[in-house]
């Protein structure tokens with residue numbers, strides 16, 4: 001990401017110190033949302049008088065605002081002003097594209113979801129995302145120059161430089177593209193690219209079922225199956241960005257050949273396609289996962305059986321994962337997670353059977369609270385983390 005366009009202050013000078021302190025205040029408000037000046041002071045370890053000066057400078061520069069706390073308990077709360085800038089989250093799935101615009105106070109202001117054809121191409125997707133973005137900005141009365149960064153999530157492994165790792169990816173038409181570079185050029189913004197299971201983990205950890213969890217695994221069940229790992233409070237991406245590929249853990253080495261080239265991977269048993277395929281003869285070829293979940297909830301025995309079996313198939317791989325990383329929480333996401341305990345009870349039973357007691361006795365297994373929103377929420381969080389905030393406000397500016 002490019003450095004700030006601010007003229008560089010000499011290291012160690014008063015101006016450089018004030019800029020550094022401003023950044024600490026801005027970053028603290030960005031990470032935590034609304035805070036009192038006393039909370040900012042504690043979290044930045046800056047003196048209350050220093051915080052007060054900086055906050056007033058940043059209010060003067062139009063970046064921060066001060067509002068009364070609605071609950072009336074904590075005094076004035078500091079947050080970003082509407083004109084401080086916005087970020088974009090873009091979630092590209094196997095058959096959908098969602099674009100969301102958020103402010104710097106971690107609020108999604110507007111979003112739009114589009115269906116995509118099979119085999120959709122990168123250039124078309126980015127063009128659609130650009131049009132959707134312009135429409136959303138029009139509706140909000142905001143302009144492109146106010147955008148600071150975009151987060152883009154994909155159902156494919158992404159390396160630490162934002163490139164697709166695997167040629168056998170779920171997005172064959174995206175193969176070989178330097179997604180971060182190309183998307184950045186097309187959108188005219190700094191773009192951070194992430195795998196959708198990792199983004200889902202970030203989303204659920206920040207805003208959903210995983211709030212406050214120190215160690216958690218997010219399991220995404222969709223066209224592909226993957227996991228995102230939060231370890232010691234932060235996303236764990238592994239040496240190359242490929243951590244968490246639970247969908248390609250081997251269930252039966254003599255099973256069907258998987259798109260990764262191995263045989264009998266978990267994904268070949270529990271992906272959306274496999275789940276609906278099991279019911280094609282009895283329930284028709286066009287059954288979707290939401291149909292399946294609704295039918296099971298209404299008492300359809302076959303649909304309930306398939307959902308329960310999906311939970312059981314997941315169980316062994318999730319137990320193995322828990323034996324290794326010992327999370328306190330497993331969050332299950334994707335459309336099928338709306339089945340709730342129909343899916344989760346069989347999963348819990350198998351995890352408690354195959355998990356080492358010390359690893360799983362206090363483990364919670366829950367459905368994603370953000371549902372299919374988890375990935376675009378993660379994209380927004382990534383954009384917020386990578387947005388270069390304007391700073392350097394003050395008398396010497």
Ligand SMILES: [Zn+2]
Nearest residue numbers: 248258260265
């Ligand atoms: Zn595989």
